[in-house]
Amino acid sequence: NAGVTQTPKFQVLKTGQSMTLQCAQDMNHNSMYWYRQDPGMGLRLIYYSASEGTTDKGEVPNGYNVSRLNKREFSLRLESAAPSQTSVYFCASSERGQPQHFGDGTRLSIL
Amino acid sequence: TQLLEQSPQFLSIQEGENLTVYCNSSSVFSSLQWYRQEPGEGPVLLVTVVTGGEVKKLKRLTFQFGDARKDSSLHITAAQPGDTGLYLCASPRYPKLVFGQGTRLTINP
Numbered sequence: 388n389a390g391v392t393q394t395p396k397f398q399v400l401k402t403g404q405s406m407t408l409q410c411a412q413d414m415n416h417n418s419m420y421w422y423r424q425d426p427g428m429g430l431r432l433i434y435y436s437a438s439e440g441t442t443d444k445g446e447v448p449n450g451y452n453v454s455r456l457n458k459r460e461f462s463l464r465l466e467s468a469a470p471s472q473t474s475v476y477f478c479a480s481s482e483r484g485q486p487q488h489f490g491d492g493t494r495l496s497i498l
Numbered sequence: 499t500q501l502l503e504q505s506p507q508f509l510s511i512q513e514g515e516n517l518t519v520y521c522n523s524s525s526v527f528s529s530l531q532w533y534r535q536e537p538g539e540g541p542v543l544l545v546t547v548v549t550g551g552e553v554k555k556l557k558r559l560t561f562q563f564g565d566a567r568k569d570s571s572l573h574i575t576a577a578q579p580g581d582t583g584l585y586l587c588a589s590p591r592y593p594k595l596v597f598g599q600g601t602r603l604t605i606n607p
Binding site: 418420427429430431435437445479481484486489490491492 | 504507531538539540541542543546586590592593594595597598599600
């Protein structure tokens with residue numbers, strides 16, 4: 388019962404570097420989400436994909452891009468990392484009207 | 499824009515005490531979800547409340563949904579160290595889920 392799997396779990400980048408966070412779910416869910424979590428801010432939605440082939444901006448999309456590779460996989464890319472993007476990133480999936488299932492997060496530090 | 503306000507933001511109490519945390523909004527919820535997040539993990543759903551006035555119990559945890567569906571509370575009886583974590587309320591705004599900022603709860607032995 389893997390659920391939602393995120394890789395990597397930890398990453399340190401230098402300002403200006405790029406990287407892609409990977410997310411895969413094995414529950415056959417249509418919708419997938421990327422959040423960032425900062426102290427005192429709860430979870431803020433970066434991008435989401437309501438169904439395969441569609442992506443939409445969330446609350447804080449600037450500096451990020453996403454790809455819904457197939458029904459299982461939804462990746463988040465930082466093209467030019469900035470210190471303000473230091474955060475914990477969570478991927479989630481769900482079916483319409485159902486609660487979201489979360490991965491265990493990627494802890495990202497930008498120096 | 500933060501649609502959900504949780505209070506308190508931080509709470510530290512002794513084992514065996516009771517506590518209540520709150521989730522409020524100026525908007526009516528279609529339903530409300532409560533999640534718990536432990537260190538190093540993602541949030542995990544505890545309960546969903548749907549009907550105004552609804553009360554759900556999960557062992558020592560009691561969840562209430564306000565009659566007007568604009569507020570909810572989580573009451574923990576006889577708190578234990580294993581209850582330590584971040585408690586988040588969330589309101590579905592399909593296809594999205596809007597979260598409160600969370601209540602960080604610490605139960606001291």
